[in-house]
Amino acid sequence: MKKLLASAAFSLALGALAVGQQPQPTFHDELLDHFQDSWVLQGTIAGKETTHDLTNDWVLNHQYLRIHEVSREKNAQGNPAYEAMVFIGWDQPNNRYFAIWLDIWGGFGKATVGYAPHSGDEIHFLFNDGKSDFHTTFLYDRKADRWEWRMDNEENGKLTPFARVKLTKRNPAN
Secondary structure: OHHHHHHHHHHHHHHHHHHHOOOOOOOOOHHHHOOOEEEEEEEEEOOEEEEEEEEEEEEOOOOEEEEEEEEOOEOOOOOEOOEEEEEEEEEHHHOEEEEEEEEOOOOOOHHHEEEEOEEOOEEEEEEEOOOOEEEEEEEEEOOOOEEEEEEEEEEOOEEEEEEEEEEEEOOOOO
């Protein structure tokens, strides 16, 4: 009987929370709509030439653009050398994008969440772990319908390139 009462009280508390909370409006973003689809990423990351496949789609009631990135290069165990899931959403109260970057390196902390203002065809995320800044910039070329990513480490106000890659739509035959 005590378990039944406790369960009922918990259910009522959850119901009360749900009534008081309102979801933010569905996130529609014309620029990120161009980022949906399947892409091939090619370029230099950490000084090495690389190729990754990306599949990007809207998830969770169109609140987040999910980027699933998988390198074609394999590690010694035959698994992708790199894999990430990135969720880009909109921080309504602060009028800015946010990105949650989760990858095979693990760990979840300050450096996993970055913020960016909306600025034309560019989204410049800044990730900070409390010690240093990491810049990830997505640039959209409307004429070519492709993206470029630039990633830079920042130390003492100086940017050092980490990655320079271009994304092109994946041909279904690839």
